[in-house]
Structures are given as C-alpha cells and as structure tokens.
Amino acid sequence: MSYATYFPDNVKLTGEESDMKHFAGCNYASPVTIWGKPEGVRKGVQVHNRILKKLVAANRVLFLDMKNRMPKDSTLFCDVCHVSEPGAQHFAHEIVQFIIRQKAL
Structure with missing residues (x-):
C-alpha cells in the first residue's frame, strides 16, 4: 500500500x-x-511510494495505491499523514473494496 x-x-x-x-x-x-522540513517530508514520501511501486512490480504482489485513492480533502486528515475519523472510515472502506475487487479472501 502506498502512503x-x-x-x-x-x-x-x-x-x-x-x-x-x-x-x-x-x-x-x-x-x-516533527519529521523534517515540509518539502523534505513531501519528497521523502514520494520517494518511498516510488520504491514501493518498484518492489510490487518486481515481486508481483497485490498493491493498493492509497495515495491515489484518498481524496485530497482537509476533513480527512489531522495533519499531513494522519487521518481523521472520517478519513479512517474512508481509508477502511478503500481497503475493503480493494479486497473485494482483488478477491483476496
């Protein structure tokens, strides 16, 4: 899962x-x-997500691109990376729908 x-x-x-x-x-x-300069934090997460996608491609595992599934909506985030209660509900819904789409269970 991407960040x-x-x-x-x-x-x-x-x-x-x-x-x-x-x-x-x-x-x-x-x-x-708390994690560093804002521009460094943003870039660090982007690099992390790029590395995750490369690992997924190389290993052919299921991958939920949460980065693109979570709306860029201030009501869903407490800060740059932690979700609010509505954000957690949306996050969980995305995971459930992914499991269903992928027939992972």
Whole structure:
C-alpha cells in the first residue's frame, strides 16, 4: 500500500499551531516539522511510494495505491499523514473494496 498524504495547496507549512487550520481539527495532530522540513517530508514520501511501486512490480504482489485513492480533502486528515475519523472510515472502506475487487479472501 502506498502512503497517502495531504499537503494543502498553496500553503507553506511551518510546523506552527496555525498550520492546523488547514486540517480537520483533530484532538491529536503532529506538525509536519516533527519529521523534517515540509518539502523534505513531501519528497521523502514520494520517494518511498516510488520504491514501493518498484518492489510490487518486481515481486508481483497485490498493491493498493492509497495515495491515489484518498481524496485530497482537509476533513480527512489531522495533519499531513494522519487521518481523521472520517478519513479512517474512508481509508477502511478503500481497503475493503480493494479486497473485494482483488478477491483476496
């Protein structure tokens, strides 16, 4: 499964409390700067997802591209990578539908 993120468009995230206005308003959220500079975090996840896709292609295993299945919607994310309650419901729904489509069970 690829990693889904939400980086708000045209927003320079700083790690400050004011960043949270761009997300769902969860009780618990992590500033992007906990992992590094925002642009580095975004690039790191992109590289990670690229590597995952190469591994999947080389090993012919099932792969859910959650990066492209999760809508880029602020109500679904508590911060750049953690989902809100509605986000978790959407995330779980995508997994269930993938299992059904792939007849994995």
